[in-house]
Amino acid sequence: MIAIEKVDTAKRLKQFIDLPFRLYADDPQWVAPLRSDMKRILSPQHNPFFREAQIEHFLALDDQGQAQGRVSVCIHAAYNLRFGDEHVFFGFFEVAPDPAVTRALFDAVSKWARARGKSRLLGPYSYTSTQDAALLLENIDGRPPTLLQTYNPLWYADALKQAGFHLAFTFSTYGVDVEQYHARRKASRSEKVMPGSRFSVRSATRSDLRSNLEEIRCLFNSAFAENYEVAPISKASFKFQIDSVKTFIDLEGIKLIELDGRAVAFFLILPDLNQILSRLKGHFGLFDLLKLNRYKRGVTGGVIALIGADPSVQGSGLGRLIGDEIVRYAEPRFQRVDTMWIDDRNPSSYVLARNVGMRRTKRYGVFGLNLDQTPV
Structure with missing residues (x-):
């Protein structure tokens, strides 16, 4: 059984931050962020972007209470003013290789979006398109990510497609x-x-x-x-x-x-x-x-x-x-x-x-x- 919980306690916040450290423990390509930086980014008291957007965070927990997935949702008013009021961003997406976890996360995200009158999910944007953006599709040079480049297992794209998502557009990096x-x-x-x-x-x-x-x-x-x-x-x-x-x-x-x-x-x-x-x-x-x-x-x-x-x-x-x-x-x-x-x-x-x-x-x-x- 997978339970979806909002990140509204210190314990849940720690689980949200710690999850990728466990998922990527054996992946030499992943570069760990500073936990202290993550706390600041995820904090409404420290990050001024929380005053510009509606933001929520969700955890997927197994029956032992261990985190198996996470995601953020965000309605960025300035983006919607420019590109249409229907958008909700998802981001900080990390998940164990279990389709049930991905489905449960996006069921919760979809309900959150619909309850606010929104009809389109877009991402991953953590929290918006000028911050950590996009899902890694091809690691062409085989190098670990540099600063400002995101990283994830390549199967994440298939996990999103199985959840009903389509590829909207692509980015590239150069070196x-x-x-x-x-x-x-x-x-x-x-x-x-x-x-x-x-x-x-x-x-x-x-x-x-x-x-x-x-x-x-x-x-x-x-x-x-x-x-x-x-x-x-x-x-x-x-x-x-x-x-x-x-x-x-x-x-x-x-x-x-x-x-x-x-x-x-x-x-x-x-x-x-x-x-x-x-x-x-x-x-x-x-x-x-x-x-x-x-x-x-x-x-x-x-x-x-x-x-x-x-x-x-x-x-x-x-x-x-x-x-x-x-x-x-x-x-x-x-x-x-x-x-x-x-x-x-x-x-x-x-x-x-x-x-x-x-x-x-x-x-x-x-x-x-x-x-x-x-x-x-």
Whole structure:
């Protein structure tokens, strides 16, 4: 027998956080998050996104009271305002290999959604499309995930299909090793391909970091205003997400591209913190704090965490400048650079990745379920 319980006690919250640690105990590809970070993300008191959305969490428990599955549900008002009021996101999806557990979880999710007048499930989004998103479909390069890349067993896709979901659309990630783009760096310089350009590039500064990050947030919202599936990020939620990695931000890795003195594009590269997390196994103790600088020096990969351009300058050759600046920054610092997810329906982004010499590394899917076509 499978019982579905809301996560409304400290015990249930611990079970929700601990479940993937048990499910992935023998999987060397999985990178454990810090339990303390998970508590903050799942906390209405700490995470400002709870003020922007209706959120619930469910656990699937066996007859011994042990967790066998988990899922979150979320109604994000800003997303529904842009894309239609019928949507409910599911996320934080983890499940044991038992179809009965998956069915029980999504029966509960469907009832929750219908009770609020919603008719379409979409995900996994934890909690929304600008946070941890999508289900791993193909691990093309066979590597563990980098920072901002999700991970799951490949059979999760079949589990969702058996529960009635269909593949709505796909994302991909891209990556390149240093030796592969070293020659390209010498052959492709922005000052050669864009003579007389009115574009200029500046890095973030310590004194103006807050305003620099606000410029990036506004540019992100502008760049993706007409794109699929992306709702605007609020100031509070953006700050919450950035604060979790602020210690590791290199100001030179934040680039703002200006046209006649106006910021029109940006990118943010972070060190691949998964290389540190893989050492910590979910806990960050006193001895880890003492070793933190050594951990930082041992990170050999970078991740393009955010990138975008105002629609008014897209198609102006700016992509070549952005690609060159990414290479210029990354080459002396990292052995490898990867991207977070790129929507396969957005050709300008993956053309930019390929122009930098990147190859597709992983393929992800977002799944949908129309509740008005399924039995109550």
